[in-house]
Amino acid sequence: MEGVAKTRIVALIVAVVLAGFLGLTFANYYVARAWVRDTIVKSDLPLTSDTLYSEIQQDLLKPVFVSSLMAHDTFVRDWVLDGERDPGRMVRYLKEIQQKYDAFTAFFVSDRTNVYYQSKGVLKAVHPDEPRDVWFYRVRAMERPYETNVDPDMAHEDTMTIFINYRVLDYAGNFIGAIGIGLQANTVKQLVERYESEYHRTVTFVDRQGILRLYGRTYDADEPDIRKRPGIRSVADDLLSHDQGSYEYERGGETIFVNSRFIPDLDWYLLVEQNGTVALAGAQRGLWRGLGIGLAATLVVTLLSALLVRRSHRRLETLAATDTLTGALSRLAFGVVFAQAAERARRDPKPLSLAFFDIDHFKAINDAHGHAVGDAVLVAVTDRLRGAVRAGDGLCRWGGEEFLLLLEDCGVDDAVTVAEKAREAVAATPLVLAGGVTIALTVSVGVAQHGLGEDAEALIGRADAALYRAKRGGRNRTERDATVNPPVPVA
Numbered sequence: 503m504e505g506v507a508k509t510r511i512v513a514l515i516v517a518v519v520l521a522g523f524l525g526l527t528f529a530n531y532y533v534a535r536a537w538v539r540d541t542i543v544k545s546d547l548p549l550t551s552d553t554l555y556s557e558i559q560q561d562l563l564k565p566v567f568v569s570s571l572m573a574h575d576t577f578v579r580d581w582v583l584d585g586e587r588d589p590g591r592m593v594r595y596l597k598e599i600q601q602k603y604d605a606f607t608a609f610f611v612s613d614r615t616n617v618y619y620q621s622k623g624v625l626k627a628v629h630p631d632e633p634r635d636v637w638f639y640r641v642r643a644m645e646r647p648y649e650t651n652v653d654p655d656m657a658h659e660d661t662m663t664i665f666i667n668y669r670v671l672d673y674a675g676n677f678i679g680a681i682g683i684g685l686q687a688n689t690v691k692q693l694v695e696r697y698e699s700e701y702h703r704t705v706t707f708v709d710r711q712g713i714l715r716l717y718g719r720t721y722d723a724d725e726p727d728i729r730k731r732p733g734i735r736s737v738a739d740d741l742l743s744h745d746q747g748s749y750e751y752e753r754g755g756e757t758i759f760v761n762s763r764f765i766p767d768l769d770w771y772l773l774v775e776q777n778g779t780v781a782l783a784g785a786q787r788g789l790w791r792g793l794g795i796g797l798a799a800t801l802v803v804t805l806l807s808a809l810l811v812r813r814s815h816r817r818l819e820t821l822a823a824t825d826t827l828t829g830a831l832s833r834l835a836f837g838v839v840f841a842q843a844a845e846r847a848r849r850d851p852k853p854l855s856l857a858f859f860d861i862d863h864f865k866a867i868n869d870a871h872g873h874a875v876g877d878a879v880l881v882a883v884t885d886r887l888r889g890a891v892r893a894g895d896g897l898c899r900w901g902g903e904e905f906l907l908l909l910e911d912c913g914v915d916d917a918v919t920v921a922e923k924a925r926e927a928v929a930a931t932p933l934v935l936a937g938g939v940t941i942a943l944t945v946s947v948g949v950a951q952h953g954l955g956e957d958a959e960a961l962i963g964r965a966d967a968a969l970y971r972a973k974r975g976g977r978n979r980t981e982r983d984a985t986v987n988p989p990v991p992v993a
Contacts, residue, residue, distance in 0.1 A: 547761035550701045551774045568603045569666040569682035582678050586615055589624055597621040605683035606663055607655055611638050612679045641667045641680045650769055652715060661686060694718050704775040712742050715770055825899040827877060828884035836898040836906060840958045843910050854952040855917035857907040858965035862944045862977040864903035882933050890927035891920060914951035914982055921947040921980045946972040950983035
């Protein structure tokens with residue numbers, strides 16, 4: 503049975519350790535996943551987005567700034583208000599702007615004459631029924647100061663161009679035309695591809711309606727509406743309703759993280775995406791490594807646990823064994839014996855009492871005859887106490903010259919009788935030692951009955967108080983606990 507118990511203990515330890523390793527490994531894995539995810543979502547992508555925004559301010563927002571300067575230029579307004587005389591002046595102005603700021607094109611459309619001026623000259627007259635002139639009448643009606651628009655540029659063989667269409671107002675705030683510059687779309691596309699190459703992220707721009715406006719050459723743009731694109735459509739509505747945010751979606755079995763940021767100057771959203779599955783692969787490799795290490799460590803722990811349990815069992819046996827000098831129970835063993843006895847008394851209500859013995863004048867004996875004689879006295883008192891009580895009564899050396907006697911199925915009155923019998927047995931005959939040394943032995947005793955639910959410390963404290971009264975009353979006597987009278991359990 504003992505071998506079975508040890509095996510169960512080892513098995514339990516191994517199970518706990520294995521569960522701990524597995525729990526810790528999986529916990530580390532999920533913590534690593536969460537850390538990688540948080541790093542991407544809360545740090546990497548927003549930082550990349552911020553950096554890109556700074557570069558956009560230099561690369562893409564420059565046309566907005568230049569167009570704003572043009573729209574507020576007094577020359578433009580005065581020239582229009584003066585009747586647009588000498589169109590060559592406006593053409594030269596636009597050509598100078600285009601060259602100075604390295605723009606792809608520069609233009610002005612008058613609301614008074616409907617003439618479309620370009621850096622190469624007068625291009626045409628705009629008309630509300632012309633589909634290619636719809637942009638002008640949209641700008642004319644809008645409240646915002648400008649818009650960005652991707653359209654073919656008639657002046658450059660319909661090259662796809664990103665126009666900044668800025669409203670021009672007279673000094674009274676009335677609309678008098680639209681002015682601005684444009685960037686070649688391919689040039690801007692090259693900027694996006696440079697961003698992707700530098701930051702190893704997918705970079706796209708979408709308008710307020712979720713339509714792709716700019717993207718790199720490796721981007722699959724078969725479906726330009728992100729609200730219809732696989733994966734990202736699950737977060738598209740939320741994304742387009744906030745100025746910025748971080749989102750996550752699944753595409754083709756992979757986790758994609760996306761950070762969005764609305765750029766008011768472009769009236770577009772900047773989207774920076776990263777494949778989270780690739781980033782999380784490191785955490786998964788760490789999981790398998792951890793499992794392998796955990797299993798190997800568990801084998802080692804199994805062997806060590808078996809050795810440890812054997813040593814611990816032996817140590818517990820030693821601690822639970824009798825006092826090495828007297829053969830009585832040790833103090834530690836008493837706690838175990840008391841707990842078991844109290845539990846039995848709880849399950850099967852029977853009285854439980856405690857007698858607290860103290861050898862009278864023990865210090866004087868030690869001082870007069872030495873510790874060897876003192877040890878002999880302790881052994882003799884133990885033998886006499888044991889001879890006077892039942893075999894099943896728990897006799898414990900509590901410490902020094904103090905002894906405890908735990909009496910099961912014994913009320914306080916019967917316990918006093920047992921204690922008196924033991925006291926008389928100790929005092930019956932003097933102890934005669936080698937060399938003719940004769941020592942009279944007596945003990946003082948305090949008795950208390952265990953109260954329901956009372957712990958050992960409280961019970962010993964009451965017995966000790968009774969013992970103190972016995973000492974104070976002249977020693978070599980028995981006193982019962984007078985302060986508490988615990989109810990006797992009734993079966």
